[in-house]
Amino acid sequence: MSGRQRTLFQTWGSSISRSAGAPGCSSGPERPQSPGTSTAHFPPAAEAQPESDDDVLLVAVYEAEQQLRVENGGFCTSAGSLWIYPTNCPVRDYQLQITRTSLFCNTLVCLPTGLGKTFIAAVVMYNFYRWFPSGKVVFMAPTKPLVTQQIEACYRVMGIPQSHMAEMTGTTQAFTRKEIWRSKRVLFLTPQVMVNDLSRGACPAAEIKCLVIDEAHKALGNYAYCQVVRELFKYTNHFRILALSATPGSDIKAIQQVITNLRIGQIELRSEDSPDILPYSHERRVEKLVVPLGEELAAIQKAYIQVLEAFASSLIQRNILMRRDIPNLTKYQIILARDQFRKNPSPNIVGIQQGIIEGEFAICISLYHGYELLQQMGMRSLYFFLCGIMDGTKGMTRAKNELSRNEDFMKLYNHLACMFAHTCGTSANGDKDKKFFYSHPKLKKLEEVVLEHFKSWNIQNTSEKKCDETRVMIFSSFRDSVQEIAEMLLQHQPVIRVMTFVGHASGKSMKGFTQKEQLEVVKQFRSGGYNTLVSTCVGEEGLDIGEVDLIICFDAQKSPIRLVQRMGRTGRKRKGRIVVILAEGREERTYNQSQSNKRSIYKAISGNRQVLHFYQGSPRMVPDGINPELHKMFITCAAYEPEKPWNLQRKSSNFSYKNGK
Numbered sequence: 001m002s003g004r005q006r007t008l009f010q011t012w013g014s015s016i017s018r019s020a021g022a023p024g025c026s027s028g029p030e031r032p033q034s035p036g037t038s039t040a041h042f043p044p045a046a047e048a049q050p051e052s053d054d055d056v057l058l059v060a061v062y063e064a065e066q067q068l069r070v071e072n073g074g075f076c077t078s079a080g081s082l083w084i085y086p087t088n089c090p091v092r093d094y095q096l097q098i099t100r101t102s103l104f105c106n107t108l109v110c111l112p113t114g115l116g117k118t119f120i121a122a123v124v125m126y127n128f129y130r131w132f133p134s135g136k137v138v139f140m141a142p143t144k145p146l147v148t149q150q151i152e153a154c155y156r157v158m159g160i161p162q163s164h165m166a167e168m169t170g171t172t173q174a175f176t177r178k179e180i181w182r183s184k185r186v187l188f189l190t191p192q193v194m195v196n197d198l199s200r201g202a203c204p205a206a207e208i209k210c211l212v213i214d215e216a217h218k219a220l221g222n223y224a225y226c227q228v229v230r231e232l233f234k235y236t237n238h239f240r241i242l243a244l245s246a247t248p249g250s251d252i253k254a255i256q257q258v259i260t261n262l263r264i265g266q267i268e269l270r271s272e273d274s275p276d277i278l279p280y281s282h283e284r285r286v287e288k289l290v291v292p293l294g295e296e297l298a299a300i301q302k303a304y305i306q307v308l309e310a311f312a313s314s315l316i317q318r319n320i321l322m323r324r325d326i327p328n329l330t331k332y333q334i335i336l337a338r339d340q341f342r343k344n345p346s347p348n349i350v351g352i353q354q355g356i357i358e359g360e361f362a363i364c365i366s367l368y369h370g371y372e373l374l375q376q377m378g379m380r381s382l383y384f385f386l387c388g389i390m391d392g393t394k395g396m397t398r399a400k401n402e403l404s405r406n407e408d409f410m411k412l413y414n415h416l417a418c419m420f421a422h423t424c425g426t427s428a429n430g431d432k433d434k435k436f437f438y439s440h441p442k443l444k445k446l447e448e449v450v451l452e453h454f455k456s457w458n459i460q461n462t463s464e465k466k467c468d469e470t471r472v473m474i475f476s477s478f479r480d481s482v483q484e485i486a487e488m489l490l491q492h493q494p495v496i497r498v499m500t501f502v503g504h505a506s507g508k509s510m511k512g513f514t515q516k517e518q519l520e521v522v523k524q525f526r527s528g529g530y531n532t533l534v535s536t537c538v539g540e541e542g543l544d545i546g547e548v549d550l551i552i553c554f555d556a557q558k559s560p561i562r563l564v565q566r567m568g569r570t571g572r573k574r575k576g577r578i579v580v581i582l583a584e585g586r587e588e589r590t591y592n593q594s595q596s597n598k599r600s601i602y603k604a605i606s607g608n609r610q611v612l613h614f615y616q617g618s619p620r621m622v623p624d625g626i627n628p629e630l631h632k633m634f635i636t637c638a639a640y641e642p643e644k645p646w647n648l649q650r651k652s653s654n655f656s657y658k659n660g661k
Contacts, residue, residue, distance in 0.1 A: 073238050079130045082631040094276040098268045099123045106241040106265040106618040110248045117244040121212045122157035128210035135209035137186045142215050144169045144515045151188040152640050159637035178202040191224030198231045205235040216243035219261045226261040238619050265618035271602050286578045294441040307409045311363050331368040363399045376555045377481040378440025383416040384480045436488050442581050453550045472532045476554040486534045501535040553580045556591035
């Protein structure tokens with residue numbers, strides 16, 4: 001070779017971007033050019049007479065790749081004659097069937113937690129990775145810990161080369177993400193990152209061939225999942241959508257929204273009772289424990305209702321709040337009444353009167369939130385909430401002033417302060433010498449259930465480790481309650497080794513957990529450092545927290561989604577037990593209604609009656625005349641290596657280049 005000649009690798013690397021845009025990938029000429037794509041240019045050698053065999057080969061490879069992209073939307077006919085299904089895990093008929101459906105139609109997969117949604121996603125992704133050699137495959141999950149977990153989980157199923165995969169979150173710098181989009185083929189990220197990169201033009205939209213959406217029930221309103229799909233459809237409709245969720249939605253209306261927003265053509269729904277999954281699921285025993293409020297809590301509730309009457313009666317007298325049963329009103333009903341007032345205000349209410357009524361609504365909404373806390377969580381959670389109003393940290397100056405002038409409220413507030421002022425700011429590792437005060441009878445019942453679990457486990461198991469081998473997870477919707485439960489259980493060390501698990505945001509009484517801290521807590525819980533985890537809703541979705549034998553739900557959820565997610569934490573590898581602890585009265589009614597809603601949803605979807613309208617435009621993706629045949633094979637995966645931060649990878653590669661290596 002002459003001194004002017006370069007190797008094929010050098011020419012390719014310096015002159016051509018392998019991720020250059022594909023004119024033929026968009027579905028029609030009227031679509032805008034995909035962001036993130038650029039028209040690839042021939043190297044100088046291709047414009048003039050080729051100077052070497054390398055240059056000739058370069059041009060041939062380039063032209064072949066461009067032709068592949070133009071024809072069949074980038075589909076590789078040789079790879080596309082088969083679709084691969086792994087046998088390194090035992091073959092389950094329902095997973096095989098759902099995978100086949102998902103390859104050829106936009107599909108919403110609803111499987112109980114622990115029955116292989118991620119496995120199905122990994123198989124579908126792998127086949128699109130094979131079928132479209134120049135395409136991109138994207139997996140979206142709602143949180144950073146989930147993104148980190150799913151990239152490893154998918155690798156362990158199908159072994160897509162790690163060099164072709166990358167993880168991106170909001171902490172990945174924008175210029176780095178652009179480079180990742182250019183050089184990688186299988187991307188794992190949060191939907192917010194995807195929205196940002198589409199709007200900035202960093203994401204090559206037309207090159208995306210498969211989009212996997214985890215926790216798909218979130219695709220409501222203007223959530224980032226919905227924005228991503230809308231934006232991608234501006235450039236191409238030639239990509240497969242696979243949506244995953246443990247439950248389709250809270251009601252039929254919500255499910256229809258998900259189907260419409262994600263362009264779903266078919267739903268694959270299984271419940272715990274579906275015949276084809278029964279052989280693979282372990283028994284989950286659900287127990288409902290109803291606890292009376294008790295005299296002390298009932299007295300506080302009675303005093304609080306007097307305060308509610310003082311502030312809600314004004315709205316009732318004006319006929320703005322139509323329901324007059326003050327003890328049974330809910331925060332949600334008051335919000336609906338306020339929305340109705342804003343849409344159709346009375347002509348007699350103008351100017352300053354309108355502002356006064358808005359203020360009354362705001363106070364009532366806050367007070368009814370406190371009412372729900374009192375009934376579900378107890379007196380201490382109510383006190384902490386009211387503290388936030390009265391000390392100004394919630395920024396509710398008008399509410400603070402109005403409440404301060406109400407004698408009944410101040411009497412109740414001062415009474416609660418005498419009981420709980422000393423607990424403000426106490427951590428879960430606080431003063432163990434102080435006697436714990438049970439601010440709700442449910443706490444005492446929870447304590448009994450947990451202690452009984454560890455006691456019976458030790459009796460039934462002769463292993464020396466005993467308590468180290470069983471795990472308990474407790475869910476409560478509010479951080480103050482999580483803190484209170486943890487403090488109560490700390491009294492029973494070392495039998496109970498408890499840790500809290502919350503989201504990123506910090507509150508007055510509890511600091512939030514960073515992503516790193518969350519993953520460390522999960523790791524410690526799985527390894528036995530803690531045997532009891534008390535979590536907010538952040539622990540409900542997706543995260544693999546290991547095998548849990550007992551789940552306790554400390555509050556009822558109006559949405560069946562939340563309970564299904566919580567229940568999915570147990571019964572994965574052995575029998576599991578779920579205990580739902582409910583306060584007598586409203587909370588019990590809420591739970592019963594939620595269970596009824598869940599049954600109605602599954603019955604409606606599974607029945608013959610057409611209650612949902614599916615998207616009719618799912619692309620086939622596979623060219624006409626080609627029908628990929630199933631090929632089962634054993635996939636061997638190398639050990640997974642956690643991804644290094646991208647900036648370290650860049651530094652390393654720059655160093656090697658400068659040293660001629």
